[in-house]
Amino acid sequence: MADRNPVDLGTGRDDVQLRFRSDEQAGIAAVTVDSFLDQPDAEAVRIEPGDNALDLLPHLSRLRLVEVNFPAFTDGRGYSSARTLREHGYTGELRAVGDVLVDQLRFMRRCGFDAFAPDAPINEADAAAALERFDHVYQPAADEAVPIWTLRHG
Amino acid sequence: MYQYDQYDQAMVDARVEEFRDQCRRRLEGTLTEDQFKPLRLQNGLYLQLHAYMLRVAIPYGTLSGKQMHALADIADKYDRGYGHFTTRQNIQYNWIKLEDCGDILADLAKVEMHAIQTSGNCIRNISSDQYAGAAADELVDPRPYAELLRQWSSFHPEFAHLPRKFKICVIASEKDRAAMRLHDIGINIVKNAEGTLGVAFYVGGGMGRTPMIAPLIREFVPLDQMVTYSEACLRVYNRHGRRDNKYKARIKILVHEMGAEEYTRQVEEEFAHLLEQDIEPPIAELDRIRSYFQPPEFATGLAEKADRSDPDFALWIDRNCSPHKVPGYVSAAISLKPVGGIPGDASAQQMHLMAELAKDYSFDECRVTHAQNIILPHVEVGRLYELWEKLDEAGLGTANLDQVGDIIACPGLDYCSLANARSIPVSQKISERFAANGKGELLGELKLKISGCINACGHHHAGHIGILGVDRKGVENYQLLLGGSEAEDVSLAKITGPGFNEDGIVDAVETVADLYLERREDGERFLDTYRRLGMDTFKEALYG
Structure with missing residues (x-):
């Protein structure tokens, strides 16, 4: 228990360690969902686990960065938030921040996350292995992976 | 019964490697116990009072003889020579060493088995009617639908960190032999007024601290929308299920607190959205899965009555055998509840015997029931006596199905x-x-x-x-x-x-x-x- 959440080792809370986008990283600060909804010119928002991503849908066109905070990696609400945004057409950077761990990366990628700012740095060799280990998926999500049931039937 | 193709096999093989790697990182100390715990749980590995316990998935309770032999071998090789069949139609081993787990999972993968999602806050093993494909009263065999849901829910990226565990049950008869309405989602395959097959969804049942009977939230979902509707049910739960108190985190509490009507409204809204996302498997996949569940080649012209002159045998027939859809056959229950025994436990020797009997008497198939017994689904009435004698000799002939001793x-x-x-x-x-x-x-x-x-x-x-x-x-x-x-x-x-x-x-x-x-x-x-x-x-x- 004592070794939970090791002290910050140098990657600041918002430093992006892994990014899967070719565009320039948006150098803008994310605000809370409430602030974002109040500020018509805001372009970046941070979703907390209790926020409902559906509230953002009318404003997707002005969004350039969405951070989804994982205060604890076991709280999976952010996965639904991410997929919801992607399904409704958000194409900007979707960044997982907080308690983001190597063993959750693959599912996060599948739900549409394309940038990761973990509290503690992730071992990049482990990350690469985790992302490559499974050749297939059983079900569609927010990524390009073709489900096994589609492969079976062409 | 269902057989893996190269894709299914590749998935379980990759999982074995993933878990070996996670164990390695845990032993090296780069994974903390808190970080490792949800990972090992999603591979069925619990830390119990005295040792690790490993729970192996038996999808919808269906096993081949070969798989039952493999379960016996694991009991012998890695445990103390026995296993415990569970109320989720799984088996668990009580005396497992962490360092053996990778090898056990590899042994399981060789017989198309695994321990994926048998624990943890994710979608668990899908349960079903133990008499599926045999019961005289079933509409269709429910297992193809359970198998489709097994695949959909395996490694589901959005639902691996739900508020709490999530149990789905699929049946296809009016008689409920699988506690369907005491599940997070209970699915009943039904026919509508036009005679078309579809799915009735009951959501928000469960036992635990706060038992609830699941209300019906949708009378009829077309078969080619079953996965999409399930996904909508799960998403609304993942979004709104309580995370502040693990004892109030099951979907039953959400449905109760939100009200079944409001929960249903949100599910319907999400369902309408998800239909546009085209996430449903092709109907050809259901057809492919169904082809594995075709009835075996039943004999015709068989005797329909057994010789009941042995009163102990007659009692066993009356208590432990259930009507079969094909004349001349019954489903026979092997009670794992001998007087004074441990409910659901079976020794490796008994498992080997049950595997042999499944092969010799029941088209190489057996089932685990939620009441912790084993079923041989397709037994010729005329061969029941010799089957019963073999069972009785091994302490497996107790005639007490659904009786006071069948605890x-x-x-x-x-x-x-x-x-x-x-x-x-x-x-x-x-x-x-x-x-x-x-x-x-x-x-x-x-x-x-x-x-x-x-x-x-x-x-x-x-x-x-x-x-x-x-x-x-x-x-x-x-x-x-x-x-x-x-x-x-x-x-x-x-x-x-x-x-x-x-x-x-x-x-x-x-x-x-x-x-x-x-x-x-x-x-x-x-x-x-x-x-x-x-x-x-x-x-x-x-x-x-």
Whole structure:
């Protein structure tokens, strides 16, 4: 228990360690969902686990960065938030921040996350292995992976 | 039965490698125990009172003989020569070493098995009717739908960190032999007025601390939208299910607090959205899966009646055999509840024998039931006697299906780190008492279920007679419940009053059984008599 959440080792809370986008990283600060909804010119928002991503849908066109905070990696609400945004057409950077761990990366990628700012740095060799280990998926999500049931039937 | 293709095999093989790697990082110390725990749980690995416990998935309870042999081999090679069949139609091993787990999973993968999502806050093993494909009363075989949902829910990226565990059950008959409405999602395959097959969704049932019967939220979902509707149900739960209190985190609490109507409204909205996302598998996939569940080549012109001259055998037929859809066949139950035994336990030797018998008598197939017994689904009536003799010789011929001795019991304080009281000794004493006094023979159907704590793994809420073990000032104490049912006449049992000590609870069960024997009317089961007379009459007998 004592070794939970090791002290910050140098990657600041918002430093992006892994990014899967070719565009320039948006150098803008994310605000809370409430602030974002109040500020018509805001372009970046941070979703907390209790926020409902559906509230953002009318404003997707002005969004350039969405951070989804994982205060604890076991709280999976952010996965639904991410997929919801992607399904409704958000194409900007979707960044997982907080308690983001190597063993959750693959599912996060599948739900549409394309940038990761973990509290503690992730071992990049482990990350690469985790992302490559499974050749297939059983079900569609927010990524390009073709489900096994589609492969079976062409 | 279903067989893996190269894709299914690649998925379980990759999982074995992933788990080996996670174990390596845990042993090296780069994964903390807190970080490792959800990972090992999603591979069925619990840390119990005395050792690690490994729970292996048996999808919808269906096993081949070869798979049963493999389970026996694991019991011998890595455990103490036995395994425990569970109320989710799985098997668990109680004395596992962490360092063996990778090898065990690799052994399982060789016979198309795994431990994926048998624990943790994710979608668990899909359960079903143990008589699927055999039952005389089923509409269709429910297992192809369960298999499709197994695939959809395996490694589902959005639902691996749900508020709490999530259990789905699929049946396809009006009779409910799988406790369908006590699941997070209960699916009943039905026909609509036009005769088209579809799916009725019941959502928000469960046992545990706060038992609830799932309300029907959609009468008919077309077959080619079943996965999409399931996804909508899960997403609304993942979004709104409570995370502040693990005891209020199951979907039943959400549906209850939000109201079934509002929950349904949100599901329907999400469903409409998801239909546009095109996430449903092609209907050809369901056809492909169905092709694995074609009926075996049943013989025709078989004898439909057995020679009942041996009274012990006749009793076993009456109690343990169920009607089959094909004349000349029955489904035969192998009771894992010998008098004084540990409910659901089987030795490696017994498992090997059951595997052989499945091969010789039942088209190489057997089933695990939620009541912790084994079924041979397709047995020729004319061969029942030789089958029964072989079972009886191995201590597997007990004639007590759904009788007072056929007790569901959780592992309790003998194994479980959550338990408050022991379940196994109580079940042993009850089955011994009713065998010794002969009353067990008179009682007929009486489902008795024992949990060693309020988490209700022993289904006490659904027992005609339920027993709940609690800790009362450091002493094990047992509450008595009456009137539950997990079947189509589903109801939740109610507590009679003050609890009893270990011997007292055995006496109390006998007291209510005596009252039933005295007051029953023609054809009434214990449950029927209880419902007619009401709780007060039973209380009076118990507490005076």
